[in-house]
Amino acid sequence: MRRGLLLVLAILPALAALTPEIAQARIKLITLPVRQRVEIQLDHPNATLVEEERIVPLVRGVNQVDFSWANTQIDAGTILFRVLPSGDDSQPVDAKVLSVSYPPNENALVWQVSANRSGSARVRISYLLGNLQKSFNYRAVASRDESSLTLTQYIRLENFANEEFLSTGVWAGFGPRFLKPIGINETKQMLMEKYENVPFRKTYTADPQQFGYLDRPKNKLTVPMHYVLKNDKTNRLGRTPLQFGKVRIFQDDGRGSTAFLGEDWGRFTPLDDEMKLYVGTAQDIVVVRTIDRNRQKRVTGNLYDREVIVKYEIENFKDKAVTLDVAESVRAIRRELGVETGRDVEWRLGPETTFAGGIDREKSDFDRVTLHARLPARGADAKAEKIIHKLHILVKNEW
Amino acid sequence: MKNILQNTLSMFCGLALALMAADDAAARNVDLSTVPDRATVQLTIYNSEDLTLVRETRKVSFKKGVNPLQFSWANTLIDPTSVELHFVTHKEKLEVLDTTFPHDKRQMLYWNVQSELDGEATIEILYFTSGISWSADYSLVADRDEKNVRFEGFVCVSNRSGEEYENAHVRLVVGKVNLVQRIADLAGIPVSDVRRLGLDARRELEERAAKDLCDKCESMPCEAPAAAAPKEIIKEGLSEYFLYTIEGTETIPNGWSKRMRSLAPVDVPLKIQYRYREAEYGPQLVRMYLMRNDKDSRLGTTPLPDGMVRVFRDNGRDGLSYLVAQPTKYIAIGDKIELNLGSDPEVIFELVKLRVWRDNIWLCNHGTSVYYRADEPGLLVEINSSVAGWDDHAVYAQRVRNYSGKPIEVEVRRGFGGHTVFRSSLRARSHDYHTVEYTAAVPPGKKADLLYEILQHQGHNATQDNVTVVEAEVKP
Numbered sequence: 001m002r003r004g005l006l007l008v009l010a011i012l013p014a015l016a017a018l019t020p021e022i023a024q025a026r027i028k029l030i031t032l033p034v035r036q037r038v039e040i041q042l043d044h045p046n047a048t049l050v051e052e053e054r055i056v057p058l059v060r061g062v063n064q065v066d067f068s069w070a071n072t073q074i075d076a077g078t079i080l081f082r083v084l085p086s087g088d089d090s091q092p093v094d095a096k097v098l099s100v101s102y103p104p105n106e107n108a109l110v111w112q113v114s115a116n117r118s119g120s121a122r123v124r125i126s127y128l129l130g131n132l133q134k135s136f137n138y139r140a141v142a143s144r145d146e147s148s149l150t151l152t153q154y155i156r157l158e159n160f161a162n163e164e165f166l167s168t169g170v171w172a173g174f175g176p177r178f179l180k181p182i183g184i185n186e187t188k189q190m191l192m193e194k195y196e197n198v199p200f201r202k203t204y205t206a207d208p209q210q211f212g213y214l215d216r217p218k219n220k221l222t223v224p225m226h227y228v229l230k231n232d233k234t235n236r237l238g239r240t241p242l243q244f245g246k247v248r249i250f251q252d253d254g255r256g257s258t259a260f261l262g263e264d265w266g267r268f269t270p271l272d273d274e275m276k277l278y279v280g281t282a283q284d285i286v287v288v289r290t291i292d293r294n295r296q297k298r299v300t301g302n303l304y305d306r307e308v309i310v311k312y313e314i315e316n317f318k319d320k321a322v323t324l325d326v327a328e329s330v331r332a333i334r335r336e337l338g339v340e341t342g343r344d345v346e347w348r349l350g351p352e353t354t355f356a357g358g359i360d361r362e363k364s365d366f367d368r369v370t371l372h373a374r375l376p377a378r379g380a381d382a383k384a385e386k387i388i389h390k391l392h393i394l395v396k397n398e399w
Numbered sequence: 400m401k402n403i404l405q406n407t408l409s410m411f412c413g414l415a416l417a418l419m420a421a422d423d424a425a426a427r428n429v430d431l432s433t434v435p436d437r438a439t440v441q442l443t444i445y446n447s448e449d450l451t452l453v454r455e456t457r458k459v460s461f462k463k464g465v466n467p468l469q470f471s472w473a474n475t476l477i478d479p480t481s482v483e484l485h486f487v488t489h490k491e492k493l494e495v496l497d498t499t500f501p502h503d504k505r506q507m508l509y510w511n512v513q514s515e516l517d518g519e520a521t522i523e524i525l526y527f528t529s530g531i532s533w534s535a536d537y538s539l540v541a542d543r544d545e546k547n548v549r550f551e552g553f554v555c556v557s558n559r560s561g562e563e564y565e566n567a568h569v570r571l572v573v574g575k576v577n578l579v580q581r582i583a584d585l586a587g588i589p590v591s592d593v594r595r596l597g598l599d600a601r602r603e604l605e606e607r608a609a610k611d612l613c614d615k616c617e618s619m620p621c622e623a624p625a626a627a628a629p630k631e632i633i634k635e636g637l638s639e640y641f642l643y644t645i646e647g648t649e650t651i652p653n654g655w656s657k658r659m660r661s662l663a664p665v666d667v668p669l670k671i672q673y674r675y676r677e678a679e680y681g682p683q684l685v686r687m688y689l690m691r692n693d694k695d696s697r698l699g700t701t702p703l704p705d706g707m708v709r710v711f712r713d714n715g716r717d718g719l720s721y722l723v724a725q726p727t728k729y730i731a732i733g734d735k736i737e738l739n740l741g742s743d744p745e746v747i748f749e750l751v752k753l754r755v756w757r758d759n760i761w762l763c764n765h766g767t768s769v770y771y772r773a774d775e776p777g778l779l780v781e782i783n784s785s786v787a788g789w790d791d792h793a794v795y796a797q798r799v800r801n802y803s804g805k806p807i808e809v810e811v812r813r814g815f816g817g818h819t820v821f822r823s824s825l826r827a828r829s830h831d832y833h834t835v836e837y838t839a840a841v842p843p844g845k846k847a848d849l850l851y852e853i854l855q856h857q858g859h860n861a862t863q864d865n866v867t868v869v870e871a872e873v874k875p
Contacts, residue, residue, distance in 0.1 A: 039718050045744075049711075049721040078709055078724065080538060097660075098629050102555075104654025114628065126711070126719055171716065241744050241802075270747045271802045300773050301762040301784030344793065346756035366752040366793065397757045397773075399786045 033057070036122070038165055040182075042134045042157070043173025051126045053084070058093055058115035068108035071162045073130030076102070080126040081111055093119040131160040134172065136192070136245035138266060140277070142227070144252045146202050151195040151229070151237070153245075158187045174240040198236045201228040203276075206287045206312065207327040214281070221287040223324070227277045231269045242269040247277055284317040285324060285375065292390065294337055299397070306395040308333060309352060315384040316375035324373045326355070328391060331367050339398060350392030369393075435459050438521065441568040444533045444556065446704060447575040451531040453477075453564070456487060456523050461514035465496065471507040475561040476529035484510050487521040530560030533571045535661065535706030537727075539738075541669065541688070543713045548669050548690065550698065552662030552706075554632065554643065558651040566648040573704040573729070574640035632661045634701040641702050665697040673746060675811045680739055684748035684799075684809070690736040703730040710738060746807060747800040753875050755793045761859055763787035770859065788859030794873060797849040801841040812836045815853065818861040822871040823851035832865045850875060 033054040041049040056065060067079070081100075086092040098112040115121070135156045142149040155172055159165070159182045170178040175192045182188055203226045205211065211222045227249065232238040247266040250258040262279045269275040293309035310333065316322060330347050334340040344366060349359065355371035363370035371391065378384040440455040459468070470482060479500065486493045492515035499509045533556045540549040554571055558564070630646040643661060651657050670689040674680065688710065693699040710722040723740050730736055760773040762784040770787060801807050814834045821827060827837035841847045850873040856862070 041714065041718060041720055043714065044721045047721050049719060051718050077536065077707060078721070080711070080719075096629055099660075100555075100658040101651075102557075102656040102658070128721060171714075171718075173714075173720070177716070268744070270744065270800070272800065273747075301782070301786065303760060303762065303773055303786050344752075344755040344791070346754075366755045397760060397789075 035166075037169070038167075039169040039171070040132065040157075040165065041171055041173075042155075043171065047128050048130075048132045048134070049078075049126060050129045050132070051124055053122060053124045055120050056113075056123050057118075057120050058095055058113065059118045060115055062098065063113045063115060065111040065113055066108060067111070067125065068106065070107055072107070073161065074107070075128040075130070076107070076109065078126075078128040079109065080124075082124045082126075083113075084122045084124055086122060091117070091119070093117055093121045095121045095123075129161050129163070131162070133158050133160075136243040137189075138245055138247040140227070140247055140249045141258055142200075142249065142251045142261070144254045146200075146227075146251065148197045148199045149227070149229075151198050153192040153194070153242070154189050155192050156187060156189045157182060159183065160185060193239065195237055198229060200235075202226070202322075203228055203325055204282050204285055204322055205325045205327060206289070206314075207325075208289060209329045209332040210327070214283075219288050219290055221289050223282045223285045223287055225279050225282045227279055229269075229275045229277070230272070231275060232272050238271055241271060242266060242275055244268045247275075249277060249279055285322065286315045286317070286384075287324070287326075288313040291333075291336065296398070302399045304398045306334075306339065306398055307350065308337070308393045308395065309350075310391040310393070312373070312389045312391070314373060314375060314387045314389065316387075317378050317384045320377045322375050324375055325360075325363075325370060326373060326389070326391070327363070327368060327370045329368050330393060330395070333393065334395070341398075345398060346396045348394050348396075350394045352390050352392035354389045355391070437565075439568070440564050440566070441570070442531060442564060443570045443572060444531050445572045446533050446535070447572075449529045449532065451528050451560070452525065453528055454523060454525050456521055458519055459522050460519050461493065461512065461516050463514055463517050466512045466514050468510040468512055469507065470510070470524065471504075472526075472562075473506045475506070477506070477562075478527040478529070479506070479508065481525070481527040482508060483525040484512075485523045485525065487523050489516045489518075489520040492516040493520060493522075528560050528562070530558070532557050532559075535573075535704040536658075537662075537703070537706060537708045539688075539708060539710045540719065541710065541712040541722075542666075543715045545669060545671060545688075545712065547666040548688065548710075549664050550662065550667045550690075551660065551664040552703065553658050554645075554661045554704075555656055555658040556649070556651055557656040558653055561653055563650070563652050565650045567650065569645040569649050571643040571645070572640050573643065573702060629660050629663075632659065634661075641704075643701075662698075662701075667696045667698060671807070673743070673748075673807055673809045675748065675809070675813070677812075678814070683742045684746060686740040686743045686746070688736075688738040688740060690738075691733070692730050692736055693733050699732050702732055703727070703736070705729050708738060710740065743803065745801070745803040746809075747798075747802070748809075749798040751796045751798055753794045753796055755791065757789050757791055759788075759790040759856075759860060760786055761788040763859070786858070788861070789857050790860055791853075791855045791857055793853045794875065795851055795853065796875060797851070798846065799839065799841050799849065800846045801843055804843050806840060806842050808838060808840050809847075810836065810838045811849070815855070815866045816864075818856040818863040819866040820854040820856075820869055821851060821866055822854065822869045822873055823849075824870060824872050825849055825851060826870070827851070827868050829866065829868050835866055835868055848875070 033056045035052045035054055037053040039051045041051065081097055083095045094116040096114050098114055101110045101112070102108075103110070135158070137154050137156060139152045139154070140149045155175075157170060162184060164184050165182045167179055167181055170180060170182075170190070172192065178190050180188060180190070204223050205226065206221045206223055208221055211224050214220045214222045229235065229237065231242055245266055246263055248263045249261045251261050253259045264277045264279070266275050266277060290311050291308065292311035293307060295307045296304045297307070298304055310328060312326060314324060330345070331340060334345070349369075353371075355373060357372055360370040360372060369391070373387065373389050375387060376385055435457040438456045438458055440453065443452040443454070445451065468484070484495055494513045496511040496513050499511075501507060501509070533554055536553050536555065538551045538553070541547070542549075556569060556571070632646065633644040635642050635644075645659065649657065667690050672687045672689055673684050674687055675684045690696055691698070692703055705726070705728055707724060708727050709724045711719040712722055714720040723738065725739060727736070727738070758774075761770045762773060763770050765783040765785065771784075773786075797811060799809055812830055812834055815821065816833060819833070821835045823837070825837040825839065827835050830836040837849070839847055839849055852871075852873045
């Protein structure tokens with residue numbers, strides 16, 4: 001079993017140890033203090049901090065402590081050497097680092113440590129270590145009626161650092177601390193959190209700018225279905241931000257097992273934000289989108305107002321009623337009409353808009369407009385009612 | 400282990416040699432020479448350039464008459480134009496007659512010394528070398544509450560000069576010295592080529608840049624103290640520079656580096672601020688540690704040279720959290736220390752454009768300088784006219800959500816082009832002619848929507864290129 005890191009203590013005469021020639025000497029007596037404790041801190045988004053404690057026997061005077069890290073990617077600039085206060089030792093060793101020397105062409109350094117008396121000192125060495133990486137992944141199991149799910153979060157630690165860690169504390173900056181051995185080239189997955197009975201929304205969205213068309217010649221929009229989880233306490237989440245990671249989605253099949261529905265990347269989701277997971281395309285909801293009206297009215301000179309109506313013919317072939325979210329970008333509509341100039345325009349909803357409830361202010365801004373359409377279930381004869389909605393937009397002051 | 404060819408000073412011996420000219424010495428095939436050892440050596444290392452001034456003394460026995468001295472520096476990075484010989488003792492009896500750089504040996508020179516002395520004298524040889532450098536770095540550990548930072552400074556000297564300087568007095572120069580040619584370049588070419596380049600004046604500049612600093616070295620202590628404590632690094636100002644003198648002597652073999660503490664650890668009070676300054680930190684809200692290099696902060700005894708700052712924090716679990724490593728520029732005494740820790744996932748910063756509109760639209764009749772407003776009462780539509788000027792309005796909400804568990808202070812600095820009016824009730828101010836700055840405090844667990852309106856005069860309406868800040872209430 002390979003070991004990359006080595007801490008050796010060379011017992012050398014006090015004053016002579018000050019000169020770097022000593023570090024080059026090839027005949028020396030060394031002791032090998034073993035690790036007493038190791039902690040892997042994974043709370044930084046891009047770096048892994050390893051902290052290890054060793055009990056180092058020191059002699060009175062100056063001691064040379066060699067630290068080498070062959071075949072590992074320790075960031076030498078980040079190495080911290082700290083002498084920890086001893087516990088109940090009535091006469092602790094007063095140890096101080098005098099200097100650090102770095103030999104050429106080696107992953108090593110030499111601390112010169114002075115001690116006021118002979119004895120053992122507990123030291124902590126901290127450093128950033130490359131190729132020891134974390135990632136997160138999730139497993140979501142939705143209930144049969146798709147109203148709630150159980151979300152399980154795992155941390156995965158991949159050790160390609162070429163260093164073995166025996167019984168090591170692992171902490172991600174939140175959640176539990178684990179005490180695990182992690183071998184070389186080993187990947188360890190650990191359960192971080194389990195959130196049960198998390199209510200979620202199942203959404204269907206018609207958004208030509210974001211999701212495009214299923215059948216462009218027939219103007220049929222793609223209607224993706226998402227599971228939307230809100231990361232707050234009301235929805236039984238909200239303990240910490242949800243980290244980026246792959247989410248595998250299953251559903252209770254009602255026969256004591258689960259069926260795999262799909263998977264998506266869950267983006268980093270701060271508290272109070274929504275994690276939106278794309279599950280698949282809803283082919284039972286058909287939305288045909290057309291531009292029904294495009295008129296301009298001269299105000300003066302080359303100054304015009306414009307009136308646009310976007311028409312949606314919607315059929316729900318599902319056996320239950322659903323809500324369809326319809327989203328548009330005014331800029332994209334103007335681009336479609338060939339009148340986009342790159343400048344933001346003032347617009348408002350016209351009176352011919354048919355969506356009940358008007359604009360969803362939370363999900364709309366100066367350019368995007370989101371509305372909702374309630375779609376009844378298909379009839380008993382398996383026929384779906386065709387519902388027609390219109391989005392009437394009045395654009396002011398174009399030129 | 401010495402893996403280098405040590406530079407040598409050789410003195411040619413014998414009666415005949417005493418009368419010999421330098422050219423003769425260079426041509427002779429059978430020579431006898433003595434090699435006086437270095438008595439002392441002092442290194443003055445600059446971190447702004449690849450430059451080290453070496454001042455070494457040797458004891459040499461002279462005979463009356465002409466004494467040829469050979470100085471060679473094979474496989475090192477010494478600038479041949481910088482080598483000088485001075486006499487520390489018996490100055491009145493010794494004189495350099497000439498200096499010869501042999502055409503066939505690149506890294507060698509001869510001095511002919513006229514001596515009225517028959518005995519030992521101490522000489523001093525000065526030269527610039529490349530390949531020795533030093534750098535500063537800092538280790539900061541914030542306490543759990545982030546009220547104080549344990550601030551510790553280090554200097555690291557690296558020797559890649561090809562030469563080993565044993566028991567050298569080491570001085571480190573903090574500041575920018577002016578050089579007109581790199582020492583490493585000069586070290587690689589024969590002196591004849593250097594002269595052809597007309598570098599005499601340049602040499603003088605190089606020497607002057609370093610000599611002033613070296614004059615202080617005469618009083619340097621020679622003996623190393625008993626070594627149970629870290630060496631003190633004495634800091635003192637000198638002209639536009641700052642000089643760090645490492646206590647005692649150091650031997651840094653070729654290829655090695657040595658890091659020593661330059662600032663003993665002190666607890667420095669800390670302020671945290673969140674900043675949005677796109678020009679400085681990119682398009683993100685960053686968390687800053689703000690300190691000051693002054694006595695109130697238990698610093699302020701020395702400028703802080705350029706160097707890497709590594710920041711950790713006590714994670715409250717008997718361990719550290721790594722926060723950031725970033726290079727910092729020279730920080731003068733009394734100046735601010737600002738460390739960018741990057742974005743904070745517990746503070747969400749979003750800019751939401753809520754609505755836009757246009758007004759104050761002016762049109763111009765084609766081919767004329769006649770303008771009229773589009774919303775003028777009783778307006779007659781003129782077909783042959785175009786929009787020539789208008790005002791764009793946009794209302795923004797700068798949304799800040801604070802999940803950090805502590806109150807935070809947010810400072811936002813945004814730039815706007817063209818003729819702009821910034822309206823808000825945020826008590827904003829102009830940072831410069833096109834940048835607006837405002838601050839806000841956000842309590843823990845709260846969300847703040849900082850509303851403002853941007854009015855931009857466009858086309859014919861634009862008469863300035865600046866931003867005006869107006870205090871006004873803005874509705875979403």
